[in-house]
Amino acid sequence: MSFVQYPADHPFPIQNLPYGVFSTDEQPATRPGVAIGDYILDLAALSKTAHWAKSPVDASVFQTANLDAFVALEPEDWASFRAFLTDILGPSSTLKADADAVLVPRTAKSTHMHLPIRVGDYTDFYASYEHAFNAGVLIRGPENALQPNWKHLPVGYHGRASSIVISGTPFHRPTGQILDKPTDKQPIFAPCRKLDYELETAFIYGGSPTKLGQRLSPSEARKHIFGLVLMNDWSARDIQTWEYVPLGPFLSKNFCTTIAPWIVTPAALEPFKVKQYEHEPALLPYLDDPEGYNYAIPLQLDIKTAESDTYSHVATSDMRHTYYTFAQMIAHHSATGCNIRPSDMMGSGTLSVPSIDDAPNDDGLGSLLERSRLGRKPFALNDQRTDMTWLRDGDSVRITGVAKGDGYNIGFGECEGTVLPAVA
Amino acid sequence: MSFVQYPADHPFPIQNLPYGVFSTDEQPATRPGVAIGDYILDLAALSKTAHWAKSPVDASVFQTANLDAFVALEPEDWASFRAFLTDILGPSSTLKADADAVLVPRTAKSTHMHLPIRVGDYTDFYASYEHAFNAGVLIRGPENALQPNWKHLPVGYHGRASSIVISGTPFHRPTGQILDKPTDKQPIFAPCRKLDYELETAFIYGGSPTKLGQRLSPSEARKHIFGLVLMNDWSARDIQTWEYVPLGPFLSKNFCTTIAPWIVTPAALEPFKVKQYEHEPALLPYLDDPEGYNYAIPLQLDIKTAESDTYSHVATSDMRHTYYTFAQMIAHHSATGCNIRPSDMMGSGTLSVPSIDDAPNDDGLGSLLERSRLGRKPFALNDQRTDMTWLRDGDSVRITGVAKGDGYNIGFGECEGTVLPAVA
Known part of the structure; x- marks a missing residue:
């Protein structure tokens, strides 16, 4: 419970406490904050008050433009700071009397969210079995749907960090x-004719950087997961088809990647742990993660056309649908000795849900490539559009995620972006 | 001419003035400098003296740990600062009297070079026709050596920025x-059994960042080239073969990428411009670059085994061997609207020289993959090793580059790295 009032089903209760970076019209400097109900606790402002006395983290860590300094602290610091926040936002906190000075209305038009970290390196994996299988069936047929390596390692590629944008940033259709x-x-x-979304989750590596040559086991790697964000890995399928042999996707993926503004921490997600996938054949020992788990977080994707005022439901997936755990992805990433630094970001790959009776569950498909069968099977988006295949100019895509806990919800905010016409 | 004395064939005469970042045992803070003869002009120190009065660039730009602030200035600033350096290092400069305070012995054991910039995003291209053709012949045969897209666009992929290291940094054989x-x-x-080098050049993007959605033409892009460095893109061929389908090389390329410490500027390379490649079929208009050029810079690769005290010559190539100009690579990179930021780095891809009578010119091959024909054709490295195929533990690989000008040389320094045994 908190002295901040919010309804029982609110996405940002005191059990959540996700981190973000914001500014206001009155105070345009970007600064770190924590979402609580319909407010943001301004950590830069709080750090300048007497209430900071009990903080286990130095004030300077939050008197900066983003969360990089906090992300670079150790997991024990994250834990002790969460305890401090839970206390200071608690029902009998003395902060209540000074709340006006440190609580900013989160949903006010004068409040703006920004990228929470400066991403160093961004890697995207391809870890949903269903998505990889569905895509493989469409491209190569069911016999060779999965490549020979897929069940042995989390396939991934290096992505582009510069074009990661915060939810709400429109982008031009790539040419x-x-x-x-x-x-x-x-x-x-x-201009791209086959513009797609990819419903994903990303996680942010934190804590000490690894050294060149240093390998992390999955159990070591797990401690480095600072938090999770919703992500849309926009993809230009026609550009991808032409360019990607032999070195992989390049321009087809680097024109825009959208993330939600709120980083939800593993501490908040403890109650949502579920069993990881069974691995058959068994994984090599360096990837073996007997204590590993996934998170069950329902994710939803909705689309609003330029002609509509409301979003139409398109897909329901779940964060649990990765064949490899996030810890395994980090362990694999470090296997050759590649060093990993705090504020590096890694994506799960498109999250599609298991098929039903060997047929893809249309509602559970995380990309238009799958949903429209490479554009061959148009579907009804809503009353206005019955021939949906690929994204059109003016389409807005929104990913949301809310886990239902025991008496409370853990929300991930919104990951939204709108397609602008191609630049002439 | 300069008041600093050096022989006529010195790689760092006043016509060169490459930028780097160094520290000394006495002053361990890393700081920017310029190579002149056997010295480094300490720009941080110089900026605190009266000699800075005529500098067109603010002192704060060099009172930092790396060159990022200078790289982010505009091309006109780079040009005016070069004129200032040429003047202040000139034969009659008043700096001569204060030289001891600002000139650091470059080759002293107490002087250490560091990464000159913090690389934001790193992209590697695959732009040498000969290399792509040779590799294609070995993998797919001569009929299908080049993929259908190769002559239409500079094939590239996103690389890993975190594992870019400065020359002289050893690395462990990847597992x-x-x-x-x-x-x-x-x-x-x-442990990797097919460890390879790739003789490459990288260039550093500078000036204003582009906006998301902004395309640069080759002629606009060219102005953004801050400078060039030698690069070795170490590659694990056996890891690559297994992992790279369908999303491209990942761990096989991200365990280490070595660059030389000195960034040579386009201003110093003006005399070495040569005609670019003919493009047949013609390139699409967004890549067309009628004023484009390559640079003729001879590059050399040498190897020293653990048992030897001296380097053995292995390959001679040239920076001119890219089918696409650096400006075309940037233009392509921005085609979809991907934004590019100062201190982004892009590699040329392995530089191999044209074949002789349809047979690869063994001395001109920039990788062991080509030189040893995928390991099938061992060659003599020196008297000590007659069965060279892939790199062994203890092998040091050194890339050097020196252009011979009219009465002076322009050197690129050394890009060197040593293979340590795999981590157990």
Whole structure:
């Protein structure tokens, strides 16, 4: 319970306490905060008051433009600071008398969210069995759907950090090299015709950096997970098809990646641990993670067209649908000795839910590639659009996630972006 | 000419003035400098003297741990600062009297070089026609050596920024998933058996960042090239073969990337411009670069084994061997609207020289993959090793580059690294 009032089903109760970075019209400097109900606890402001006396973390850590300094502290610091927050936001906290000075209305038009960290390196995995299988069936057929390596390692690729944007940032439809007709030999330079979303979750590595050559076991790696955010890995499928052999997706993935503003911590997600996937064949020992788990967090994807005022439901997935645990992804990433630094971000890959009777569960598909069967099977988006295949200009895509706990909810906020027309 | 004395064939004459970051045992703070003869002009120290009065750049730009602030200035600032340096290091400069306070012995054991910038995003291209063709022949045969997209766009992939290290940094042989025998279905986790180098050049983007959605033409892009460095993109070929389908190289490339400490500027390379490659078929208009050029800079690769005191010559290549100009690589990178920031780094890809009578010119091959024909054709490294295929523990690889100008040389320094045994 908190002295801040909110309804029982609120996404940001005191059990959540996600971290973000915000500014206000009155105070345009970006600064770290914690969501509590419909407010943001301004950590920079709090750190300048007498209430900070009991904080286990130095004030300077939050008197900065982002959360990088806090993310670089140790897991014990995150835990003790969470205890401090739980106490200072508690029902009998003396902060209540000074609340006006440190609580900012979260949903006011004058409050703006920003990227919570400066991402160093960004890696995206491809770890949902269902998504990899569905995509493989569409591209190569059911016999060869999964590549030979897929069940042995979390397939991943390095992504682009510069174009990671905060929810609410619109982006232009990318223009690039595509084949006008699939049999063409000569590409054209044209606006992407097969613009897609990918319903994902990302996690942020924190704590000490590893050294070059240092490997982390999954159990060591797990402690480094600072928090989780919703992510949309926008993808240009036609650009991807033409460019990706032999070195993988490049421009088809780097024009925009949207994340939600709130980083939800593993501490808040403790009650939502579920069994990890069974691994058959068994994984190599360096990936073995007997204590590993996934999180059961229902995720929803909705689309609003330019002609509509309301969002239409398109997909329901769940964060639990990765074949590899986040800890295994980090362990694999460090296997060759690649060093990992605080504020590095790693994505899960598109999260699709298990098939039903060998047929994809349309509501559970995390990309349009799967949902529209590569554009061959249009579906009804809402009353206004019955022939949905790929994203059109003006479409807004919103990912949300809320876990239902015992008497409270843990929300992840919104990851939203709108497609602007291609630049001429 | 300079008041600093050096022989006529010195790699760092006043016509060069490459930028780097160094520290000394006496003053361990890393700080920017410029190489001149056997000295480093300490820009942080210089900025605190009266000699800075004529500098067109604010002192604060160099009173930092790296060159990021300078790289983020505009091309006009780089040009005016070069003119200032040329003047202040000139034969009749009043700095001569105070030289002891600002010149640091470059080759002293107490002087240490560091990464010159904090790389934001690192991208590696695959732009040498000869390398791509040679590799394609070995993997797919001569009929399908080049993929259909290769002559239409500079193929590239996002690399790992965290593991970029400065010349002289040893690294452990990577361990990863490989197939014990090519026909195996189950991988093993073992030290890489096919460790390779890639003789490359990288360039550093500078000036204003682009906005998300902003495209740069090649002629606009060219102005953003702050400078060039030698690079070795160490590669684990067996890990790569197993992991790279379908999303490209990942762990096989991210365990270490070595760059030389000195960033040579386009201003110093003006005399070494040469005609770019002919493009047949013609490139799409967004890549067309009629004023484009390459640089003719001879590059050399040498190897020293653990048993030897001296380096053996292995390869001679040239920076001119990219089918696409650096400006075209940037233009392509921005085509979809991907934003580019100062201190982003992009690699050329392995630089191999044109074949002779359709047979690869063994001395001109920039990787062991090519030189040893995927390990099938051992070659003599020196008297000590007649069966060279892949790198062994203790091997040091050194890339150097020196352009011979009219009465002076422009050197790139050394890009060196040593293979340590795999971590147990």
